[in-house]
Amino acid sequence: MDEGLIRQWDFDRGALCFHCRSEAVQRIEVLPKAIVVTCADCGAERHYELESSQVTKQRPRFDRDTSRLRYDAWKFLREARCPHCGNRTRNEFTITEQAASIVCPACSFSRIYTFHAYSTSKRWSL
Numbered sequence: 001m002d003e004g005l006i007r008q009w010d011f012d013r014g015a016l017c018f019h020c021r022s023e024a025v026q027r028i029e030v031l032p033k034a035i036v037v038t039c040a041d042c043g044a045e046r047h048y049e050l051e052s053s054q055v056t057k058q059r060p061r062f063d064r065d066t067s068r069l070r071y072d073a074w075k076f077l078r079e080a081r082c083p084h085c086g087n088r089t090r091n092e093f094t095i096t097e098q099a100a101s102i103v104c105p106a107c108s109f110s111r112i113y114t115f116h117a118y119s120t121s122k123r124w125s126l
């Protein structure tokens with residue numbers, strides 16, 4: 001796997017913040033080994049660390065955990081180059097409180113991230 005093909009993505013999405021529970025823009029950065037989601041309202045950052053990456057026939061499923069989740073999973077598409085097959089595809093993102101995944105629809109290459117930690121910015125401490 002060529003790590004160099006993974007780019008940093010940065011985009012905004014209005015959603016219910018898992019931390020301050022208000023509707024706010026959530027900035028999502030996809031780094032080679034981690035995902036960081038920052039709430040524009042309260043400044044809380046959620047860090048997810050890459051747990052595994054593999055080509056899988058089965059999509060990652062978070063369904064089992066749904067009963068324990070307080071918030072809906074965020075699902076959306078982002079066009080990007082797949083680090084596995086090299087095609088530009090509409091990658092499928094899923095982010096929940098506890099885990100995140102990115103799946104390439106062309107080759108089924110999946111990256112699974114698990115929740116690691118919260119950190120808060122200066123804005124939060126005000």
Ligand SMILES: [Zn+2]
Pocket residue numbers: 017018019020021022024039040041042043044
């Ligand atoms: Zn927030």
Ligand SMILES: [Zn+2]
Pocket residue numbers: 082083084085086087104105106107108109
């Ligand atoms: Zn692919």
